[in-house]
Amino acid sequence: xxxxxxxxxxxxxxxxGMFAAAxxxxxxxxxxxxxxxFENPASGVxxxxxxxxxxxxxxxxxxxxxxxxxxxxxxxxxxxxxELLDLNIGRCRMAVAAKVGFxxxxxxxxxVATKFTRIAREYYAGLGRDIDIIHLNGSIELAPILGLSDVxxxxxxxxxxxxxxxxxxxxxxxxxxxxxxxxxxxxxxxxGRIETIAEGLKGQIKYD
Ligand code: PRP
Numbered sequence: 349x350x351x352x353x354x355x356x357x358x359x360x361x362x363x364x365g366m367f368a369a370a371x372x373x374x375x376x377x378x379x380x381x382x383x384x385x386f387e388n389p390a391s392g393v394x395x396x397x398x399x400x401x402x403x404x405x406x407x408x409x410x411x412x413x414x415x416x417x418x419x420x421x422x423x424x425x426x427x428x429x430x431e432l433l434d435l436n437i438g439r440c441r442m443a444v445a446a447k448v449g450f451x452x453x454x455x456x457x458x459x460v461a462t463k464f465t466r467i468a469r470e471y472y473a474g475l476g477r478d479i480d481i482i483h484l485n486g487s488i489e490l491a492p493i494l495g496l497s498d499v500x501x502x503x504x505x506x507x508x509x510x511x512x513x514x515x516x517x518x519x520x521x522x523x524x525x526x527x528x529x530x531x532x533x534x535x536x537x538x539x540g541r542i543e544t545i546a547e548g549l550k551g552q553i554k555y556d
Contacts, residue, residue: 350393350534350541353407353415355400359438359526363416364395366435370548392541404429404529413534414542419524420503424464429529432546436553438526440505442467444519447492450499461491462501471501471521489513 352367354360364377374388374395387394398406398415404427406412418438422431442464452458454477461482462468472479482497489509491497503524504510504517528549530542 349387349389350414350538350545351412352393352395353398353403353412354395355403355416355418355526356397357400359400359418360397360416362437363435363526366437366549366552367393367395367545369552370545372545372548407529407531410531410533412531413538414528414530414545416526417529419522419527420464420467422527422529423522424466426466427529428532430532430535431527431529432542433528433549433553435526435528435549436555438524440503440524442501442521442524443504443517444471444499444501444521445489445492445504445510445515445517446499448514448516450492450518452498458499459497460499460501461488461497463488464501467521468501489515 354363372391372393374386374393377386377395384397385394396412400418401421403415403417404421404425407415407429408427416435420442457478457480459480459482460468461484463485465481465483468481482491484491488500488502491500492515493513499518501521507517510516528546535542
């Protein structure tokens with residue numbers, strides 16, 4: 349069995365659709381229940397639904413052989429895994445955003461609220477800008493509104509959340525999309541099967 353960690357939620361359903369179309373179906377996964385593990389011995393795969401930000405941990409530690417994780421998570425946590433394929437789904441960008449009309453005073457330390465502290469630190473270090481990181485776990489958009497920070501570093505997909513909170517994107521840091529990742533030891537011992545899965549998924553990627 350190849351163990352596959354799928355990110356729970358809308359992205360995971362798309363990912364499963366790609367696996368199924370590539371020949372790794374497991375129909376019971378679409379039944380609406382609370383089970384977290386599904387397997388299809390005929391196609392030799394076992395799927396787990398995992399919190400999206402935990403996929404890389406399962407794969408890095410070998411509890412899953414492969415998985416699908418956002419590039420945001422890979423950049424932030426740098427798990428020791430192989431990144432095999434850009435699936436071109438879950439596309440969004442990591443961006444700096446601020447209140448509409450915000451003017452950066454470069455003489456002052458910039459207060460940056462984010463979940464992605466490493467990405468933010470590296471980005472501003474590259475600019476040689478002094479920052480004060482404020483690590484939040486959610487509702488990041490509130491920080492500049494309430495004066496907790498000057499800017500935020502967060503994921504922007506449609507831009508709707510920013511717009512509805514009177515914020516605007518200031519700078520794109522990096523484009524993000526979902527990636528197929530593999531455990532390093534599994535890849536070594538099961539390279540044939542994992543490469544076949546990757547090839548199958550490659551055939552399902554939609555480019556615009
Ligand atoms: C992200 C991000 C924004 C939102 C942006 O949150 O933190 O809140 O998406 O999307 P938009 O540009 O289409 O409005 P996500 O839904 O990933 O959940 P989270 O709050 O758990 O991070």
